[in-house]
Amino acid sequence: MSTSPSREVEIDPAHAALLFIDVQNYAARRDGGEYQGLSGSVLEERYGFFFRTLHDSALPNMRRLQQACRLGRIEVLYTVIESLTRDGRDRSLDYKISGFNVPRGSWDARVLDEIAPVADEIVIPKTSSSVFISTNIDYVLRNLGVRSLMLAGILTDQCVDSTARDACDLGYLVTIVTDSCATHSRDRHDWSLRNNSGYARQRTTSDIVAEIERLTGRRV
Amino acid sequence: MSTSPSREVEIDPAHAALLFIDVQNYAARRDGGEYQGLSGSVLEERYGFFFRTLHDSALPNMRRLQQACRLGRIEVLYTVIESLTRDGRDRSLDYKISGFNVPRGSWDARVLDEIAPVADEIVIPKTSSSVFISTNIDYVLRNLGVRSLMLAGILTDQCVDSTARDACDLGYLVTIVTDSCATHSRDRHDWSLRNNSGYARQRTTSDIVAEIERLTGRRV
Amino acid sequence: MSTSPSREVEIDPAHAALLFIDVQNYAARRDGGEYQGLSGSVLEERYGFFFRTLHDSALPNMRRLQQACRLGRIEVLYTVIESLTRDGRDRSLDYKISGFNVPRGSWDARVLDEIAPVADEIVIPKTSSSVFISTNIDYVLRNLGVRSLMLAGILTDQCVDSTARDACDLGYLVTIVTDSCATHSRDRHDWSLRNNSGYARQRTTSDIVAEIERLTGRRV
Amino acid sequence: MSTSPSREVEIDPAHAALLFIDVQNYAARRDGGEYQGLSGSVLEERYGFFFRTLHDSALPNMRRLQQACRLGRIEVLYTVIESLTRDGRDRSLDYKISGFNVPRGSWDARVLDEIAPVADEIVIPKTSSSVFISTNIDYVLRNLGVRSLMLAGILTDQCVDSTARDACDLGYLVTIVTDSCATHSRDRHDWSLRNNSGYARQRTTSDIVAEIERLTGRRV
Numbered sequence: 001m002s003t004s005p006s007r008e009v010e011i012d013p014a015h016a017a018l019l020f021i022d023v024q025n026y027a028a029r030r031d032g033g034e035y036q037g038l039s040g041s042v043l044e045e046r047y048g049f050f051f052r053t054l055h056d057s058a059l060p061n062m063r064r065l066q067q068a069c070r071l072g073r074i075e076v077l078y079t080v081i082e083s084l085t086r087d088g089r090d091r092s093l094d095y096k097i098s099g100f101n102v103p104r105g106s107w108d109a110r111v112l113d114e115i116a117p118v119a120d121e122i123v124i125p126k127t128s129s130s131v132f133i134s135t136n137i138d139y140v141l142r143n144l145g146v147r148s149l150m151l152a153g154i155l156t157d158q159c160v161d162s163t164a165r166d167a168c169d170l171g172y173l174v175t176i177v178t179d180s181c182a183t184h185s186r187d188r189h190d191w192s193l194r195n196n197s198g199y200a201r202q203r204t205t206s207d208i209v210a211e212i213e214r215l216t217g218r219r220v
Numbered sequence: 221m222s223t224s225p226s227r228e229v230e231i232d233p234a235h236a237a238l239l240f241i242d243v244q245n246y247a248a249r250r251d252g253g254e255y256q257g258l259s260g261s262v263l264e265e266r267y268g269f270f271f272r273t274l275h276d277s278a279l280p281n282m283r284r285l286q287q288a289c290r291l292g293r294i295e296v297l298y299t300v301i302e303s304l305t306r307d308g309r310d311r312s313l314d315y316k317i318s319g320f321n322v323p324r325g326s327w328d329a330r331v332l333d334e335i336a337p338v339a340d341e342i343v344i345p346k347t348s349s350s351v352f353i354s355t356n357i358d359y360v361l362r363n364l365g366v367r368s369l370m371l372a373g374i375l376t377d378q379c380v381d382s383t384a385r386d387a388c389d390l391g392y393l394v395t396i397v398t399d400s401c402a403t404h405s406r407d408r409h410d411w412s413l414r415n416n417s418g419y420a421r422q423r424t425t426s427d428i429v430a431e432i433e434r435l436t437g438r439r440v
Numbered sequence: 441m442s443t444s445p446s447r448e449v450e451i452d453p454a455h456a457a458l459l460f461i462d463v464q465n466y467a468a469r470r471d472g473g474e475y476q477g478l479s480g481s482v483l484e485e486r487y488g489f490f491f492r493t494l495h496d497s498a499l500p501n502m503r504r505l506q507q508a509c510r511l512g513r514i515e516v517l518y519t520v521i522e523s524l525t526r527d528g529r530d531r532s533l534d535y536k537i538s539g540f541n542v543p544r545g546s547w548d549a550r551v552l553d554e555i556a557p558v559a560d561e562i563v564i565p566k567t568s569s570s571v572f573i574s575t576n577i578d579y580v581l582r583n584l585g586v587r588s589l590m591l592a593g594i595l596t597d598q599c600v601d602s603t604a605r606d607a608c609d610l611g612y613l614v615t616i617v618t619d620s621c622a623t624h625s626r627d628r629h630d631w632s633l634r635n636n637s638g639y640a641r642q643r644t645t646s647d648i649v650a651e652i653e654r655l656t657g658r659r660v
Numbered sequence: 661m662s663t664s665p666s667r668e669v670e671i672d673p674a675h676a677a678l679l680f681i682d683v684q685n686y687a688a689r690r691d692g693g694e695y696q697g698l699s700g701s702v703l704e705e706r707y708g709f710f711f712r713t714l715h716d717s718a719l720p721n722m723r724r725l726q727q728a729c730r731l732g733r734i735e736v737l738y739t740v741i742e743s744l745t746r747d748g749r750d751r752s753l754d755y756k757i758s759g760f761n762v763p764r765g766s767w768d769a770r771v772l773d774e775i776a777p778v779a780d781e782i783v784i785p786k787t788s789s790s791v792f793i794s795t796n797i798d799y800v801l802r803n804l805g806v807r808s809l810m811l812a813g814i815l816t817d818q819c820v821d822s823t824a825r826d827a828c829d830l831g832y833l834v835t836i837v838t839d840s841c842a843t844h845s846r847d848r849h850d851w852s853l854r855n856n857s858g859y860a861r862q863r864t865t866s867d868i869v870a871e872i873e874r875l876t877g878r879r880v
Contacts, residue, residue, distance in 0.1 A: 005537045085340045093611040097445045120305045128609035165602045169568035171533040225757045313831040317665045348829035385822045389788035391753040525780045560745045
């Protein structure tokens with residue numbers, strides 16, 4: 001690299017991918033496994049902001065983003081919390097401790113209907129925070145020729161953040177699509193984006209949709 | 221490790237696993253995808269020894285081994301050549317060059333009926349020779365608490381050999397179950413075992429079955 | 441794991457290690473390479489809190505922690521930002537973009553004198569945020585038999601945080617030694633610890649020193 | 661990849677590297693640590709062919725290859741068996757079992773004088789057979805932009821072979837420079853090359869030198 005490289009570069013559509021993180025029934029629906037047993041008032045108190053954000057903006061944005069990538073011929077992948085087994089014995093120690101178990105093939109493991117995978121899209125199950133640590137996604141992305149990686153999903157300050165840092169460390173040009181991510185409070189969302197602004201380019205869904213249109217010459 | 225460690229140790233059943241490598245329709249049946257288009261005489265000339273070995277000894281041994289592990293409560297896992305996609309775009313460059321494509325969900329990808337997985341057993345798809353290089357199997361085995369890894373399957377001198385070396389490098393106590401492996405010629409089988417005798421303990425299926433019985437106190 | 445595992449467990453001294461992260465001239469001294477060219481007033485404004493914290497508490501705590509581990513026969517390791525080359529061509533894309541280059545063998549690469557490595561201690565150079573992503577530390581820790589990993593160093597909310605998450609994902613029982621870490625503001629320090637409390641046990645230096653004494657039966 | 665890719669492609673000099681494997685005092689000199697305690701007659705009987713091959717052809721070829729790469733501005737790297745510690749506690753279980761210990765900084769760890777590294781060349785210590793399994797070389801090569809990887813060194817059928825397979829799995833276009841490799845017998849050398857011809861392109865030193873000249877337009 002003779003010229004000074006920068007993180008503030010547009011995606012290279014021919015070598016780009018969008019990764020949805022943990023946008024699944026387990027965590028993204030009030031009736032998902034993560035919230036089992038919680039009363040309506042606890043749900044509202046702890047997660048009210050989160051579900052409203054998902055419903056009002058983050059999910060609509062994710063759908064728009066997904067459509068733009070598909071029309072722009074950009075690879076769309078998904079990672080979900082899902083064990084390789086029903087009994088979860090293959091989970092990381094961390095998930096065993098935390099009590100997360102999303103059995104293989106369960107409803108909880110499925111990507112939300114709103115952005116359901118189609119055709120031959122790839123879904124990678126994981127049992128850790130960072131998909132780069134506990135799966136072969138780096139190998140897969142390398143084989144797909146991906147250099148620009150866009151991230152969307154949940155939670156902004158947990159799995160999305162871990163994934164952004166690790167992807168960045170591995171040489172991907174990472175873009176966090178800010179309003180296609182959500183977490184439990186605005187403060188947590190904002191703080192996370194402030195904290196990893198040194199790792200990843202940050203753009204809104206509208207920014208990225210416009211970028212894809214401009215770069216591919218397609219209406220998306 | 222204060223005492224001198226050795227490779228010639230028996231498995232620790234509570235921390236052991238058996239991994240079947242590539243024992244799938246694609247490669248282990250005359251009508252498998254790998255042999256598509258070959259005439260009967262070419263099949264016999266190049267692969268006659270291989271299929272006879274599978275039929276006469278290797279597969280019966282694999283069944284015996286699998287049964288012993290199941291009865292001995294030892295984890296049985298499988299890895300198969302299988303892309304994450306139907307079009308194979310996620311394959312390694314090597315597989316693209318070699319022309320191997322086993323589409324996700326295809327008949328070619330399925331483990332042979334003779335040793336079909338049951339219940340909650342784990343099957344890990346791969347698109348490379350060594351499952352340790354291109355999948356998260358090390359992470360999975362670590363989570364399962366595996367220290368002793370037994371290998372069976374095909375080909376003795378290709379994927380089994382690569383896997384044995386890499387597992388050994390990663391600290392697993394590796395046992396190659398010699399007569400539960402097969403390759404295209406006796407010479408290739410023998411030479412491979414001679415070449416990696418420094419990496420892995422080598423035992424016959426009968427040896428291992430007896431070992432499991434002795435160590436678990438169960439009839440297997 | 442039949443009983444419910446927990447993160448709130450004491451270290452296992454025979455299988456524990458302390459890892460100092462980035463406590464090196466480059467980043468931990470006012471005359472370090474990271475601050476080159478900055479005026480005294482800018483240094484004070486942006487990093488005043490950081491250097492005061494290092495001087496007043498974090499470094500003295502790190503020394504205490506290091507001594508306790510050494511006397512308790514617990515492995516002490518270090519990771520530093522350091523390229524494998526003088527020209528930095530081996531750095532991650534991220535470091536090239538960020539402008540971080542700490543040449544091999546430079547003064548900037550050296551661990552601070554205050555906690556200088558002795559004897560046969562291990563120093564692992566890295567050119568990314570998480571030492572787990574860009575080095576073979578997981579392989580090394582596995583070979584050392586480490587299960588409990590204690591983290592100290594800088595910055596609490598950047599490299600320490602990334603490392604904690606990734607170590608946790610990989611099955612280590614992680615303890616962040618809170619007052620042996622430092623970052624640029626109290627808010628950033630506190631927020632980070634709040635954010636990864638689900639990943640890692642958090643203890644003060646005094647807590648850990650007392651724990652080591654109790655568990656090893658040694659005066660440390 | 662729309663056109664059919666091939667393994668039989670020339671290197672891309674701007675994205676190539678030469679890796680010398682284990683060409684160090686420990687293993688490549690009669691007075692190296694690996695042979696300590698062996699009588700002259702045992703040395704001759706077991707390793708006579710090996711040392712003669714090294715002396716007569718393999719080492720001269722390696723020097724020629726190294727020079728050609730340096731003049732052709734192609735990255736030259738080295739991996740050696742070397743622990744991170746003097747006591748070898750960081751070694752893989754396999755090396756502990758095998759008894760290999762090459763202490764950090766020892767004479768045994770040093771690359772042979774005949775092809776000593778110069779300037780800012782990279783030497784990566786390892787304690788396993790495949791440098792891809794136990795070091796961060798994949799991360800380093802990625803950062804260097806390497807796509808074509810040439811391998812030379814020892815032993816053809818052990819570490820060179822493991823490395824070739826793993827590099828191939830990871831998407832590198834691998835060339836084994838056949839007469840710049842050596843092992844204990846001609847049979848072992850030939851058999852190994854026959855066995856991994858499906859993984860790696862195989863060329864002689866003269867072939868590669870000519871290729872570098874042709875592709876770089878430089879006299880090398």
